[in-house]
Amino acid sequence: MHRRSSSLNESGLQEKTVDPRWQSLYADCRSDLYRVAAYLIGSAEAEEVVQEAFERGMHERNFFEDIGDPLAWLRRVTLRLAISRLRRRAVLERILPLAAARAPAQPDPDLHDALRRLPPTQRGALVLRYYFGADYSEIARTLGLTEKSVGSILTRARAALRRELA
C-alpha cells in the first residue's frame, strides 16, 4: 500500500512517502503541462499551476485506481487552473491596466499576440484542440461546457484568430 504525501516539497516529488507512480507521472508530463501553462499565463504562474494540479491529484483518494487516464486528468486540472487565472487576470487588467502581464519572447509572436486578445475560454479551447489534439467531448469536460457550445466557441475562436493573423 502506497502512502500519499500531503504536499510537494522543494525538490519536487522526491519525498520518500510519495507513491512512485507519481514520480514517473511527474517526469512524463511535467514539461508538457508546464509549457502549455506558461504559454497561456506566463512562466511564473505556470509553475504554481502545474504544482497545484499535482497537489490536487495527490489529495485524491485512490487516484491511480479511480482515475482512468491520469495524464488527461492532470491536463484538465492544469488547463482549468490556468484559465481561471486568466479570467482573474482579465478582471484585474480591466481595473488596473498597469497590472497587464508582459509577454515573454515568443517564437511565433503573431500567434501569441492574437491568442492573448481572445477570451480565456477560447484560448483554452484552441490549445486543447490544436496542441493536445483533444476532441470536442474532452474539451467540453475540461472547460465545463457542452459539446455543442465547444463547436461554436472553436468557430468563433478560429475566426477571431484568422482576423488577427491576417
Added chain:
Amino acid sequence: MTDERQLAERFRVAIRAVPVPDRPLRGRRRRPNYAGLLLGVPVTVAVLIAAFALSQLLIAYRAERAAGPDETLSPLSATLQRGEAIELVRNDSRVGRVDRIEAKLLTWDEYLKVPSALRSLPGDPHATPAATIVSVDAGAQNVWVVAVSGEVWPNGKMPERFGGSSPPSSPTPYPPYRWAMFIVDAARGQIALVATAGIAESWPPAFDKLPNHPRSP
C-alpha cells in the same frame, strides 16, 4: 483542413519552444488576494461604521442612564421638564453643533460649590480670561444645569462693537468653545447665563459630580 493543420503546427512549434526550468517547479506562493482586498475594504469600512454607530448608541444609553435623577435626593420643583430644558439650550443661538447634551436639576447653592462654577468667558476661548468673577445673586433657586459639548459661543459667534458708528467691515468670527454649562432658571423656564465653558476637555469635568434631584410632580 490545411488551415487547421497549419494552425496545429504553429501551436505545436510555439508551445514546444517554451523553455522548461531544469530545477524542480516551485509550489504555490501566497500572493496578495486583490479580489479579496477589493471586497475586504468596503466590508471593513462597513464593520467600522457599524461598530462606531453601536458605540455611540452605547454611550448615549449609558449617558441617559447616568443622567437620570438620584431618587435618594429630595425632589425640587421646576416648571420645565428635563427634556424641555435640554431643548431650550439646544436651540439657543450660542449653541452650534451638539455632540452630547445632558441636564441636571439642583439648587443654585449646590451648583456654586463646583470649582470654577462661574467664569468670565471671553469671546475668543484662546484669549487670556479676565479675572472678573460673574456675580449672581440667585439664592436658593432651583436650576437646570445643562451641559453641552460640541461647538458653543458664549459671547456669540461674531465680535460686537459697542458705541461705534458702524460695525467692522469684515469681522472675524470667534472660534467656538468645546463645551459649556448653561444655567436655566427652573421656575421661569429661561436661560439665565452660560456659567462656564472650556476648550481643554471634550466634556465639562465638573458636570458629572453635580447632584441630580428628581423633579417634584
